[in-house]
Amino acid sequence: MAYGPETGGPFDEVFAPGAHPHPHTVSLARELADLGPQALAEAGHRRDAIFVQQGITFDASGEAGPVRDRPFPLDLVPRILPAPEWDHIERGLAQRITALNRFIDDVYHEREIVRAGLVPWQLIVSRSHFARAVHGIRPPGGVYCHVAGCDLVKDSDGSWKVLEDNVRTPSGISYVLENRVAMTRLVPQFFRDYRVRPVDQYPQILAAALRAAAPSAEDEATIVVWTPGSMNSAYFEHSFIARQMGVELVEASDLVVRDDVVYMRTTAGLRRVHAIYRRLDDDFIDPLEFRPDSLLGVPGLIRAYRAGTVAIANAVGTGVADDKAIYHYVPEMIKFYLGEEPILDNVQTYLMADPKQLEYALGRMDELVFKPTNESGGKGVCIGPRTSSEALASLAAVIRSKPEDWIAQELVNLSTVPTAGPDGVLAPRHVDLRPFAVFGETIKIVPGGLTRVAMVEGSMIVNSSQGGGSKDTWVLEQHEDAPVGGEVTSTRIVSPIMPDMRYGSEWHGQQQQQQQQAPTSTGVTQTQSQSQTTAVPPGADPAADPATAHPTDGGLA
Amino acid sequence: MLSRIAQELFWLGRNVARAEHTARLLDGVFQASLQSAADTSRSGNAAVRLDWESIVAIMGAESDSGYGSADVLRRMTLDRNEPASLISCVDRAREGARTVRDVVSAEMWEAINTTQLTLLESDSNGRFGMGPYSVFQYVRERSALFWGLTSRTMLRDEANAFLTAGGRIESADMVLRMLRVAMPAPEPTEGETVADASLQDGQAQALLHAVGGFQAFRRAVPSPAHAGPVARFLLYERNYPDSVAASVDALHRALGNADDSPRRSEPVLRLSRLGADLDFRGRGAQASVNLAETCELVQSELTLIDKDIAERYFAGAMPAAGLVMA
Numbered sequence: 074m075a076y077g078p079e080t081g082g083p084f085d086e087v088f089a090p091g092a093h094p095h096p097h098t099v100s101l102a103r104e105l106a107d108l109g110p111q112a113l114a115e116a117g118h119r120r121d122a123i124f125v126q127q128g129i130t131f132d133a134s135g136e137a138g139p140v141r142d143r144p145f146p147l148d149l150v151p152r153i154l155p156a157p158e159w160d161h162i163e164r165g166l167a168q169r170i171t172a173l174n175r176f177i178d179d180v181y182h183e184r185e186i187v188r189a190g191l192v193p194w195q196l197i198v199s200r201s202h203f204a205r206a207v208h209g210i211r212p213p214g215g216v217y218c219h220v221a222g223c224d225l226v227k228d229s230d231g232s233w234k235v236l237e238d239n240v241r242t243p244s245g246i247s248y249v250l251e252n253r254v255a256m257t258r259l260v261p262q263f264f265r266d267y268r269v270r271p272v273d274q275y276p277q278i279l280a281a282a283l284r285a286a287a288p289s290a291e292d293e294a295t296i297v298v299w300t301p302g303s304m305n306s307a308y309f310e311h312s313f314i315a316r317q318m319g320v321e322l323v324e325a326s327d328l329v330v331r332d333d334v335v336y337m338r339t340t341a342g343l344r345r346v347h348a349i350y351r352r353l354d355d356d357f358i359d360p361l362e363f364r365p366d367s368l369l370g371v372p373g374l375i376r377a378y379r380a381g382t383v384a385i386a387n388a389v390g391t392g393v394a395d396d397k398a399i400y401h402y403v404p405e406m407i408k409f410y411l412g413e414e415p416i417l418d419n420v421q422t423y424l425m426a427d428p429k430q431l432e433y434a435l436g437r438m439d440e441l442v443f444k445p446t447n448e449s450g451g452k453g454v455c456i457g458p459r460t461s462s463e464a465l466a467s468l469a470a471v472i473r474s475k476p477e478d479w480i481a482q483e484l485v486n487l488s489t490v491p492t493a494g495p496d497g498v499l500a501p502r503h504v505d506l507r508p509f510a511v512f513g514e515t516i517k518i519v520p521g522g523l524t525r526v527a528m529v530e531g532s533m534i535v536n537s538s539q540g541g542g543s544k545d546t547w548v549l550e551q552h553e554d555a556p557v558g559g560e561v562t563s564t565r566i567v568s569p570i571m572p573d574m575r576y577g578s579e580w581h582g583q584q585q586q587q588q589q590q591a592p593t594s595t596g597v598t599q600t601q602s603q604s605q606t607t608a609v610p611p612g613a614d615p616a617a618d619p620a621t622a623h624p625t626d627g628g629l630a
Numbered sequence: 631m632l633s634r635i636a637q638e639l640f641w642l643g644r645n646v647a648r649a650e651h652t653a654r655l656l657d658g659v660f661q662a663s664l665q666s667a668a669d670t671s672r673s674g675n676a677a678v679r680l681d682w683e684s685i686v687a688i689m690g691a692e693s694d695s696g697y698g699s700a701d702v703l704r705r706m707t708l709d710r711n712e713p714a715s716l717i718s719c720v721d722r723a724r725e726g727a728r729t730v731r732d733v734v735s736a737e738m739w740e741a742i743n744t745t746q747l748t749l750l751e752s753d754s755n756g757r758f759g760m761g762p763y764s765v766f767q768y769v770r771e772r773s774a775l776f777w778g779l780t781s782r783t784m785l786r787d788e789a790n791a792f793l794t795a796g797g798r799i800e801s802a803d804m805v806l807r808m809l810r811v812a813m814p815a816p817e818p819t820e821g822e823t824v825a826d827a828s829l830q831d832g833q834a835q836a837l838l839h840a841v842g843g844f845q846a847f848r849r850a851v852p853s854p855a856h857a858g859p860v861a862r863f864l865l866y867e868r869n870y871p872d873s874v875a876a877s878v879d880a881l882h883r884a885l886g887n888a889d890d891s892p893r894r895s896e897p898v899l900r901l902s903r904l905g906a907d908l909d910f911r912g913r914g915a916q917a918s919v920n921l922a923e924t925c926e927l928v929q930s931e932l933t934l935i936d937k938d939i940a941e942r943y944f945a946g947a948m949p950a951a952g953l954v955m956a
Contacts, residue, residue, distance in 0.1 A: 116760070257664045258763035264664040271665040273835065277854045293852045319848025550666050569810045569926065572933045574690035576713050576722065 076491055076499045084229050084488040085501055086152060097155045097549065100266035105150065105491070105499065108262070114497030116149055116259045123258070129251050131306060131537055146542035147252050148492045149260050152504060152524045153267070156551040159520060162225065162233055165417030166508060167516045168407060170221050173240060173394045174512065175410040177217040180393055181208050186409055192402045196426065199477060200399065201447045202241070202392025204355055206362040206375055212286065212388050216512050219282050219386035220350075222246075222522070225417070225506045227488035234418050234485060236505065238403065240387060240395045242352050245523040245543075246275055246509045247313035252523075252545040268550035270520035275509065276317035279350070282513025286384040287347035294347035297323045297337060301353045301369050311352050330373030333380040348384040355389050397446040397480050398424055421483040425476040434481035435472070438465045441481045443472065451536035458484065487533050490544060492526055503527045504544065505535050521546030636792045636888075637944035638730045643796025645723035646742070650773035651804035651841075652689070652716045656706055657766040658840025659685055688807045689714040707765060708749075708758055716769060720746050734793070735783040738776060745772040770842075791888035792943070795881050799936060802877035805841060805864055806929045812837050813861050813922055834860045846870045861921045865928075866912030874928060875908045885939070897938040904931050 076092060087098045094102035105113075124130065124144035131145055154162075179186050180197055187194045197203060222243025224236040253272050257264065280296060287294035300311035302324050315322035327337050328346065336343035351358060357367040359374040377383045393399065401422045404415045423430040423441070434441055438457050445453040455468055472479045489501035508522030524544040525535035535541040663681060682702040689706060709715045724746035731739050748754070748768065757764050777797070784790050835855045838844040841864060844855075850867060853859045867873045882901035885892070892898040911924055 112760070119761075119764075253665075254661070257661045258761055261660070261664055261761055261763075268666040269664070280854070316845060317848065319845075319850075319852070569687075569922070571687070571690055571807060571810070572929065574714055575936075576718075 076501070082229070082489075083486045083501070083503065084227055084231050086227070086488050086490045086504075087150075088491065098153055101151070101153060101263060104263050104265065108260075110493070110497030110499070112497070113149060113493050114495065117493060117495070117497065120144070120147060120149065120255060120259050123255065127251075128309065129248075129255075130309065145248055145251070146526075146528065146537065147248075147255060148502075148526055148542050148544045149256070150491050150493060150499065151256060151263060151545045151547050152490050152506075153547045153549065154521065156549050158233075159548040161416065162506075162508065163518050165233070165235075165415070166221075166223055166510055166518055168411065168413060168416050169223065169235065169238070169403060170218060170240075170510050170512060170516055172403065172407040172410050173221070173238060174215070174217050176399075176406050177240075177388070177391055177394050178211065178215055179410075181210065181390060186406065189409065191405050191409055192399070196398060196477075197393060200393050200396045202355060202390070202396060204363075204390035204393070207378075207388070207390040210379055210389075212384060213288065213381075214286065214514070216282075216286060217388040217391045218394070219286060219388075219512050220279070221510045221512065222507045223510075225508065226420070226485050227504075227506075229486040229488070231488075232418070234420050235400075235403070236420055236485070237397065238395055238400055239507070240391045241354060242387065243507065243509065244307045244310050244352075245507055245525075246519070247310040248543055249509065249519065249521065249523050249546070250275065250317070251313075252543060256545045267547060269547040270550060272519050272521060275511070275519045276314065278511045278513070278517050278519070279314070280318045280320070282511045282517075283348040283350055283384070283386055285513045286386060288382055288384065290345075290347050295337075295345060296320045296348045296350065297328075297346055299323050299325075299328070299349050299351040299353065301325075301357070305352075307352065314350070325369050325371050328371045328374070330371060330377050333373070333377045333382055335371070335374065335377050335383040346383060348386065350386050355392055358385075358389070397422075397444055398426065398477070401480065420485055423481040425472055425479040425481060428476075430481075431472070431476050435469055438469060440484065442484050443468060443479060443481050446478050446480055451534050451539050454534070456484065456533065487527075487535075490524070490526070492528070492542070492544075500530065502530070502542075503533045503535065506546065520548035631788050633944045635730055635733060635789065637940070638726050639733065639789050639792040640796035640939070640944070642723055642726040642730065642734075643793040643798075644800040645719050645726060645796075646773055646776055647797040647800035648804060649716055649719035649723060649769055651801065652706070652714075652719060653766040653769040653773075654842050655685065655688065655804075655808060655840045656703065656716065657763060657770075658836050660703060660762060660766075661839070662836035684811045688804075688811045703762060704758070707762060708755060716765070717749055720749055720769065730789075733789045735779065737779045737783050741772060741776045741779055745769070745776075786887075788888045791884040795884040795888070795939070798877045798881040798884065799932060799939075801872055802874045802881070803929065803932055805872060805874055805877070806925050806932070808837060808840060809861055809864060810922065810925045810929065813857060813925070837864075841872055843870055843872060858921070861925075862912070865921065865924065866908060868909075875905070875912065878905050878908060878928075878932075881935075888943075895942060897935050897942060900931065900935050900938060904928065904935070 076088060086095070087102060088094055108116075121144040124147070125142070128142075129145045130142040176186065180203075184194065186192050187197065218240035220240075220243060222239040222245065224239065225233050226236050227233055249272055283296045284294050287296065296318065297320055298311055298315040298318070300308060300315075300322055302308070305311070312322055321327075321337065323337055323346075328349075329336050329338060329343065331343070335346045335349070337346050353369055356364045357369045359372060360367045360370045361372050362375040363370070374383075374385075375389065378385055378389060400419065401424055404419055407413055407415045423434045425431045425434065434443075439460075439462070441457045443455040443457070448454075455464075457465065460468075487503035487505060490504050491499040492502035493499055504524050504526050506522055506524050508518050510516055510518045524546045525537065526542040526544055527533055527535045528540060528542045537543065659681060685702060685706060705712050705715065707716045710717055710721065712718060720742075724742050727734060727739050727742040745768075749765070754765065780790070780793065784793075834857045835844065838847050838855060838860055843864065846867075847855060847860065847863050847870075850870065851859050851863055863870065863873065865874050868875045868879060870876060878901060882898065882905055885895065885898050885901065889895045889898055908928070
């Protein structure tokens with residue numbers, strides 16, 4: 074294989090420099106070599122066919138306008154995370170999300186972190202996702218970000234860093250689950266020597282968290298998933314989550330608020346809704362409190378929320394912790410609220426609102442990455458080293474005019490994973506990782522997450538809306554000495570005694586023998602005449618039949 | 631109609647249904663086996679178990695120890711010497727359909743024949759090597775096609791009734807086999823909290839996937855896909871077409887239609903009683919009811935019904951030429 078990451082380049086997660094696989098990727102490298110580029114490319118064609126058939130698609134903005142219903146780009150080479158590495162990530166994320174949650178609570182209540190002088194109040198209130206409307210509202214359990222998806226990257230020294238916090242409506246979990254299913258179907262041989270932790274428990278975890286957040290109900294709490302509608306680019310995910318949890322997928326027109334209680338319109342009249350997993354931004358959810366022009370919203374929802382009759386996940390106002398300028402302060406938050414050192418570091422970030430940092434960053438424009446604070450999906454990101462000096466000059470003017478809307482970050486040399494091109498040939502491509510955490514009674518994180526791949530050589534833009542791909546992410550079981558997936562375990566099982574499997578004519582055993590002995594016309598007559606005698610069945614042996622043995626006791630009981 | 635033909639139709643239905651269930655089962659177990667079971671370390675004896683050894687037990691195949699997953703998978707899918715294999719079911723179904731070509735519609739015959747021919751083609755081995763999913767998927771689709779064509783193109787006569795009866799008794803039997811092998815023998819103790827146990831048995835989900843009822847379960851049952859609720863759903867939920875109760879019900883109707891005097895027919899009477907009994911048990915179905923025992927009783931009752939059917943309707947019919955003997 075001509076695959077060889079260069080020394081001193083980005084960290085490759087499968088091959089160390091010199092094309093030697095890491096210890097935990099030896100088996101994968103062997104399977105890849107056995108398969109060869111051609112078979113890999115063919116599997117890729119089958120993948121596209123399956124994804125299109127199953128409607129696992131997304132809409133992208135292509136050069137010639139929007140492209141609809143493209144098969145979700147899954148690269149068939151998995152990304153493997155050994156157990157200790159995942160443990161580190163898991164602990165780090167749990168810590169970070171706990172701190173973010175505390176921060177949101179603080180912002181809408183005591184503002185201790187502001188009074189301690191750590192985060193300027195001016196910065197907080199100027200964030201576009203700061204929601205005055207929910208001041209003083211504390212949801213059940215004090216949980217705000219029920220669903221979080223932080224974007225992580227692995228630096229060239231092999232350390233993990235947090236690139237972004239998504240605590241509004243992070244998307245991508247459906248692809249994590251579908252990618253795994255597709256991998257088991259398309260390239261089962263890759264799994265051979267690995268014990269991969271499953272991911273399909275996510276819908277159950279989410280449903281449990283939503284039930285935990287719901288105000289107490291007499292019966293089972295009614296949960297709904299709220300989608301902006303079938304035209305939304307993430308509609309596939311919305312319907313996927315609703316289907317997997319077995320709950321209704323609602324649109325705004327299905328919901329109605331009466332006397333501060335939320336109901337949905339059903340064929341059997343109004344039905345109370347206890348918890349809403351909403352997949353649209355604060356701005357749109359209630360025209361009475363937020364944007365009055367929103368047609369997607371439910372008037373009165375915030376009043377119901379304030380009255381505590383309905384849980385909204387994520388809580389209203391969490392966007393304030395999602396902001397790229399606030400991101401800068403997360404390590405401080407962890408120290409302030411939890412008294413701990415951050416397990417996962419930030420990428421070094423400069424706030425353009427600060428004149429000193431602004432000047433410093435503008436002086437190094439060709440080395441840094443510039444990001445607008447309130448955008449997502451990779452929109453508006455400018456990578457200094459890849460941008461012409463004219464473009465940088467005009468960007469500098471834009472930033473100077475509204476510095477509080479921008480941050481600058483050091484460029485992280487994202488790690489790479491071998492990725493198959495259209496011809497099945499492997500080449501290193503940059504990846505990031507978005508693990509999905511659910512904050513119910515505790516924080517649970519689905520092993521792995523969505524690995525996004527920049528499909529263009531050297532590119533670091535991984536967003537699928539910008540042509541990025543994805544990979545199935547495998548977190549390995551802790552104990553590799555345990556039996557490998559699929560092998561018969563050593564513990565013998567006592568199987569229940571089954572009636573024999575029948576394949577057709579065993580019942581005729583006796584007659585069949587006779588027929589074989591005398592396959593003549595007389596033989597046939599003989600069998601038939603014998604059947605006359607058995608046509609009135611004597612019935613089964615009553616002793617062997619619990620039902621007939623006690624015909625009056627109600628059948629099988 | 632001729633007893634022989636009735637019996638052929640009955641077994642045609644059984645073989646088609648068995649092929650489909652075998653494909654679903656193998657697919658479900660194969661997928662589950664590639665990943666480690668969800669949180670195996672914490673699962674007690676309440677965990678649902680569905681692995682390669684289970685398949686051997688479910689299908690009643692000769693259990694030679696030392697089979698690895700690949701061996702079991704290949705043997706149960708494409709091995710013609712294994713009577714329980716997927717391809718053996720398809721072969722038998724095709725032979726059966728050929729015998730009753732004049733009774734079933736031409737389209738139904740074609741559907742079965744094409745299925746068998748496609749699996750015969752030399753590349754099915756290669757396709758299997760690349761990923762058995764495509765083979766399972768194909769058999770599932772073709773089975774759906776067959777039953778779809780049956781309901782669209784076949785006269786709803788006695789022949790149809792025996793075909794349906796065969797399909798439904800096989801469905802019930804296969805689901806019971808899966809349940810009995812996969813479910814933990816003693817039910818989880820009552821004190822155990824459902825919420826905790828729910829996340830442990832990823833294999834209960836595999837079981838649902840294997841039957842094909844995952845989404846139906848999600849929509850019908852609010853509780854998590856935990857061993858107890860899954861088993862009750864697959865046993866008692868009449869609204870789910872592949873539950874044991876629904877199959878028994880359909881079998882009852884089919885035989886009731888086919889029989890001239892159903893009130894005096896042993897199998898029909900047994901089925902009435904079994905259906906009612908399942909309803910009773912379903913209503914009172916709490917964790918305290920021993921599901922494993924219920925499954926065993928229902929299955930043995932179905933065996934008796936099968937015998938009664940053979941005696942009442944098929945008695946005296948010669949075994950069809952070319953039928954694979956066990």
